[in-house]
Amino acid sequence: MQPQIVPQLPNEPVATPCFVILEDGVRHNLRMTALACGGIERLMPHVKTHRAPWITELLIAEGVTAFKCATNAEVEMVLAAGAKTVCWSYPTVNPVNVQRFVDCARQYPDAHLTGLVDSDRGLEVWRAALHDAPETVDLRVDLDPGLHRTGIPMDATAAKLARAVHGIDRLAGWHIYDGHVKGTRAERQTQVDAIADQVRSLQNELAKDGINTDAIAGGSYTFNLWPHDLARYVSPGSWTYSSAQHDIELADLGWVPAAFVLSTVISTHPGTATLDAGVKAISPDKPLAERFRWEDGRIVLQNEEHAVVESRDLAVGDRVFLMPMHACTTAYLYSDALVKTAAGRWEHRPQLGSVR
Numbered sequence: 274m275q276p277q278i279v280p281q282l283p284n285e286p287v288a289t290p291c292f293v294i295l296e297d298g299v300r301h302n303l304r305m306t307a308l309a310c311g312g313i314e315r316l317m318p319h320v321k322t323h324r325a326p327w328i329t330e331l332l333i334a335e336g337v338t339a340f341k342c343a344t345n346a347e348v349e350m351v352l353a354a355g356a357k358t359v360c361w362s363y364p365t366v367n368p369v370n371v372q373r374f375v376d377c378a379r380q381y382p383d384a385h386l387t388g389l390v391d392s393d394r395g396l397e398v399w400r401a402a403l404h405d406a407p408e409t410v411d412l413r414v415d416l417d418p419g420l421h422r423t424g425i426p427m428d429a430t431a432a433k434l435a436r437a438v439h440g441i442d443r444l445a446g447w448h449i450y451d452g453h454v455k456g457t458r459a460e461r462q463t464q465v466d467a468i469a470d471q472v473r474s475l476q477n478e479l480a481k482d483g484i485n486t487d488a489i490a491g492g493s494y495t496f497n498l499w500p501h502d503l504a505r506y507v508s509p510g511s512w513t514y515s516s517a518q519h520d521i522e523l524a525d526l527g528w529v530p531a532a533f534v535l536s537t538v539i540s541t542h543p544g545t546a547t548l549d550a551g552v553k554a555i556s557p558d559k560p561l562a563e564r565f566r567w568e569d570g571r572i573v574l575q576n577e578e579h580a581v582v583e584s585r586d587l588a589v590g591d592r593v594f595l596m597p598m599h600a601c602t603t604a605y606l607y608s609d610a611l612v613k614t615a616a617g618r619w620e621h622r623p624q625l626g627s628v629r
């Protein structure tokens with residue numbers, strides 16, 4: 274059964290603005306994502322989208338075995354929830370941050386932890402931190418598939434760095450995040466195939482020396498397009514809550530929006546209503562017109578704690594659900610979420626908020 278798209282208002286009083294999660298929606302999206310990538314065992318969901326211990330526990334209970342994180346706080350959260358395979362996909366060169374990750378390996382000796390490197394400098398930092406670290410920590414070489422954010426170029430320099438990591442006995446393989454790949458499914462497939470060819474050449478190059486590597490690859494726009502023989506894991510994240518953007522661009526994946534901001538109309542003016550959902554309630558990392566779906570007209574302005582929207586019908590005191598365009602950067606604004614559980618109850622549950 275397709276879960277409801279817009280939640281019913283809770284009967285009890287709720288402080289607003291409030292981050293609202295529909296557990297049925299998260300469960301539905303997990304099923305669709307696992308189906309699309311060929312099995313839940315191939316899924317390494319990025320947890321930065323939700324930063325919620327209860328969702329990590331739900332994913333583990335449903336069969337997810339591996340997690341991707343952007344920060345140490347997320348790594349610590351998934352380990353505490355019982356994760357046994359964790360990739361910290363952030364090629365930092367800060368020794369303090371690296372040490373905190375390595376300390377996790379000592380605290381959770383039965384977990385397999387992987388970090389990323391994309392430079393000689395990074396490898397030096399890891400080499401120092403790993404000299405007496407458990408064997409359960411290894412490294413992947415982060416490749417730049419064209420996003421030009423992190424990652425080493427996919428050429429001989431990447432093979433050289435991978436050999437150096439192999440030299441300290443810590444090489445797990447490659448990491449590729451291709452967040453720049455957009456377009457129709459066919460266009461995305463063509464781009465992924467071209468990137469995969471380059472990764473395969475690197476893989477073959479190392480195989481000549483008997484060094485076996487695999488890859489973690491992809492985000493929500495590509496995870497279902499990466500070849501199985503190359504990408505051991507695929508790592509989409511924003512599927513968890515999906516969004517007003519996925520709704521339009523990735524409709525074929527069948528995801529449903531599962532996170533909303535509940536807001537109250539605090540004032541009205543001719544043709545407009547003012548909501549208590551400013552940029553501290555819905556992230557401003559998209560252009561004003563696109564920050565949340567608003568079908569009654571334009572979003573006129575958003576200040577810290579106010580949003581003014583065009584509306585003829587809303588009255589002071591009305592409550593409305595807003596569907597964020599980017600759920601990941603909205604979730605982190607809240608250290609607590611109101612969850613509609615699969616059993617139909619409303620419960621407040623903690624999440625990391627902006628803790629690093």
Ligand SMILES: Cc1ncc(COP(=O)(O)O)c(C=O)c1O
Nearest residue numbers: 319362450492493508509510511
């Ligand atoms: C390194 C990395 N991997 C995976 C993801 C997940 O991608 P998406 O948000 O498209 O699901 C992200 C998102 O930014 C990322 O930065």
